[in-house]
Amino acid sequence: MSLSIIGKSINESVTLKLNEVAALLREKGEPVIHLGGGEPKSRAPLEALTGAAAILNSGEIRYTPVDGIPAMKQAVIRYTEEFYNKRVPPENVIISSGAKQAIMVAMQAILNPQDEVIFPAPYYVSYPEMIKLCGAVPVPVFPEDGSFHPRIQDIERYCTSYTKLIIINSPNNPTGIMYSEEFIAEIVDFCEKRGLYLMMDDIYHRLIFKRTKPINPYDYAKDHTENSKLIIINGVSKVYAMTGFRIGWAVGNRKLISCMSNIQGQQTSGPSVVLQKAAIGAINGIQSCVDSLRITLENNTKVMLEQLNAFKGVKVTPPDGTFYCFADFSSYMKDSKKLAYTLLEKVRVITVPGIEFGLDGYLRLSTCGTIKEITEGIERIKWTIDPNSPNEIYIGQRKLVRDWI
Numbered sequence: 001m002s003l004s005i006i007g008k009s010i011n012e013s014v015t016l017k018l019n020e021v022a023a024l025l026r027e028k029g030e031p032v033i034h035l036g037g038g039e040p041k042s043r044a045p046l047e048a049l050t051g052a053a054a055i056l057n058s059g060e061i062r063y064t065p066v067d068g069i070p071a072m073k074q075a076v077i078r079y080t081e082e083f084y085n086k087r088v089p090p091e092n093v094i095i096s097s098g099a100k101q102a103i104m105v106a107m108q109a110i111l112n113p114q115d116e117v118i119f120p121a122p123y124y125v126s127y128p129e130m131i132k133l134c135g136a137v138p139v140p141v142f143p144e145d146g147s148f149h150p151r152i153q154d155i156e157r158y159c160t161s162y163t164k165l166i167i168i169n170s171p172n173n174p175t176g177i178m179y180s181e182e183f184i185a186e187i188v189d190f191c192e193k194r195g196l197y198l199m200m201d202d203i204y205h206r207l208i209f210k211r212t213k214p215i216n217p218y219d220y221a222k223d224h225t226e227n228s229k230l231i232i233i234n235g236v237s238k239v240y241a242m243t244g245f246r247i248g249w250a251v252g253n254r255k256l257i258s259c260m261s262n263i264q265g266q267q268t269s270g271p272s273v274v275l276q277k278a279a280i281g282a283i284n285g286i287q288s289c290v291d292s293l294r295i296t297l298e299n300n301t302k303v304m305l306e307q308l309n310a311f312k313g314v315k316v317t318p319p320d321g322t323f324y325c326f327a328d329f330s331s332y333m334k335d336s337k338k339l340a341y342t343l344l345e346k347v348r349v350i351t352v353p354g355i356e357f358g359l360d361g362y363l364r365l366s367t368c369g370t371i372k373e374i375t376e377g378i379e380r381i382k383w384t385i386d387p388n389s390p391n392e393i394y395i396g397q398r399k400l401v402r403d404w405i
């Protein structure tokens with residue numbers, strides 16, 4: 001069949017595929033533990049639900065302005081003022097169908113074929129594929145010291161005359177690591193000096209454990225004019241547990257936002273008014289839901305770390321935020337895809353192979369589930385790969401006997 005070169009080069013979204021696999025197995029009554037998920041389990045905030053219900057009740061669900069309804073833009077303006085100490089006019093804001101679309105249209109507005117995009121590894125699975133969709137070239141940068149903390153020297157080394165954009169995602173998916181304030185200051189300065197676009201994917205910025213305030217890149221910017229190439233990406237998916245509502249946004253210079261709106265207008269049009277009303281409810285509503293999610297995640301992470309630390313041979317850097325632990329299982333199996341499939345097949349535990357984020361030998365484990373799911377999930381993993389664990393395990397009513405190691 002004749003398909004496009006770009007189309008053929010794009011990989012399936014592994015994380016979304018795993019959700020499908022988990023759902024199918026659960027439907028068959030299999031005792032699945034899903035440690036691969038990237039979405040909190042809490043309910044959407046009440047104000048989000050009432051906001052959506054009110055507009056649904058009106059029965060008047062129409063097209064929206066391409067770049068978002070005015071009330072949603074106002075909510076983002078207020079959010080930006082609160083968390084970034086910056087007042088922006090509506091022309092500097094675009095609302096998209098998820099942070100993913102905001103990232104994608106920003107890339108389409110910025111990148112020409114052959115342009116290079118730098119981002120630290122391990123990285124969010126979709127960056128390389130989105131960059132390839134623009135015909136551009138993904139350039140992952142592995143910190144030379146083997147840590148999860150990129151250094152400006154690492155980035156600089158990969159910068160060429162083709163580099164157009166740098167993406168920073170902190171706290172990071174999949175490691176949960178928050179990059180230092182010093183690094184953020186350096187990267188903002190570096191991009192300004194080189195005239196590069198800097199995209200801050202801040203989708204997890206309020207899900208941090210120790211700091212009360214997220215790092216604000218604008219604090220280090222010298223250029224606060226319409227020439228600024230700093231782009232902030234955010235959304236309601238993670239912080240408000242509203243992944244299915246598909247609302248995200250970008251804040252950037254007026255020309256860029258206008259170009260992004262033109263692109264979005266020819267792709268999907270403006271995001272659904274029902275979902276924007278829900279997002280407005282969440283952003284303007286009582287924020288205790290974010291605190292309680294953060295506290296739950298911090299507690300779950302503690303439990304996950306205790307379980308992993310008791311697991312001889314597994315190494316894990318404690319995350320600073322998000323709902324992921326990125327654990328090194330290479331002393332058991334170097335091929336992370338093989339390991340993830342073994343765990344799925346033998347004990348019905350879903351994990352995401354590290355290779356999807358650019359680093360083999362690791363698994364991304366999610367802390368979004370219950371404490372029971374976390375402890376039982378890790379126990380099943382241990383039983384599968386650790387020859388020192390007892391030879392038998394009960395999964396539900398089923399007794400399994402290990403005969404492969």
Ligand SMILES: Cc1ncc(COP(=O)(O)O)c(C=O)c1O
Pocket residue numbers: 038097098099100101124169173201203235236237243246247248
């Ligand atoms: C780093 C990062 N950026 C963006 C997204 C996309 O978020 P949204 O659900 O708003 O499209 C995700 C979702 O997993 C993510 O982890």
